[in-house]
């Protein structure tokens with residue numbers, strides 16, 4: 304009987320969460336990134352990315368920086384999904400029923416939050 308759990312393939316070394324967050328921060332300082340882009344860049348699941356972003360959001364607040372999120376937006380009619388607090392774009396626009404929705408994008412800005 305062949306062994307069941309004969310794991311092959313590359314062994315990805317575990318990085319410290321701090322290292323991942325530093326890399327995410329560097330990416331976010333260079334402009335808006337979606338969770339998917341961040342996930343691909345640091346090779347972590349989007350769920351992990353969300354956790355790291357939450358951590359960054361808290362720690363940045365102590366410094367003179369902040370994490371900003373551009374909400375998902377319908378590419379067809381421009382509807383903005385302001386209330387969705389999720390990393391992934393919704394599947395369909397409630398207005399025009401279009402399915403071309405941009406993902407929410409994250410970025411790091413300097414300075415305190417500016418009031419509208």
Ligand SMILES: [Zn+2]
Nearest residue numbers: 377380396399
């Ligand atoms: Zn739409």
